[in-house]
Amino acid sequence: MAQNPTPMLLRFSPTSPFARKVLVLAEDIGLREQIQLVPTNPWAADTDLPACNPLGMVPALGLGSGEWLYDSPVICAYLDSLHSGRRRIPDNGPSRWTALRRQALGDGLMEAGLKLRIETTMRPAALRWADWCARQDAKIRRALQALEGEVLTFPREDWTIGEITIAVALGYLDFRWPGHDWLRDCPQLAVWSEHQKTRPCLQSTMPVE
Ligand SMILES: N[C@@H](CCC(=O)N[C@@H](CS)C(=O)NCC(=O)O)C(=O)O
Known part of the structure; x- marks a missing residue:
């Protein structure tokens, strides 16, 4: 290396x-x-x-x-780019674009969750904008539905930056909204997410307040 x-x-x-x-x-x-x-x-x-x-x-x-x-x-x-092992961002071909698109979807999930949190915890209550929160909630639900539709195509072991980002985004939703119902209609994604939590790199980076 x-x-x-x-x-x-x-x-x-x-x-x-x-x-x-x-x-x-x-x-x-x-x-x-x-x-x-x-x-x-x-x-x-x-x-x-x-x-x-x-x-x-x-x-x-x-x-x-x-x-x-x-x-x-x-x-x-x-x-x-610094290591000589298998690239988590494939160099070329369709797998590159799938990995980068999935990264964008995971990043977007985090961003929607972060905006929702800022609106509901940092902004003074009298100034909160319900439509903005509903918009972020809808983004989260659509993104999760899209992921439910493709989760069975995720690589089993050789994950990419796409699946890494999605696993972290799902972890963020769990961390900030424990007991949320966002995954209620995404059973396959919920199973996948639980399975990822056994990876050492996810266990050693659990978010703490
Ligand atoms: N697109 C950026 C987003 C980073 C981001 O939103 N970071 C948050 C913390 S989770 C932050 O530093 N927010 C401070 C601010 O918005 O001023 C990335 O992928 O790194």
């Missing part, structure tokens, strides 16, 4: 699903020990995160050269 000469720094928050996606991939491809974690609260008024990522978001990966990479798809593509 190629060794990165200087350790990489990951600005991350332990509750961020996007940061968890990066950590799951890093562990899965054997690069976790080359990354030093820098816990960062992107919402803190005095955070210096914008010096690394002008968008003020985690995850951001410091390369040791002074350059910082963001956002999670870019960081994952970079990490996947």
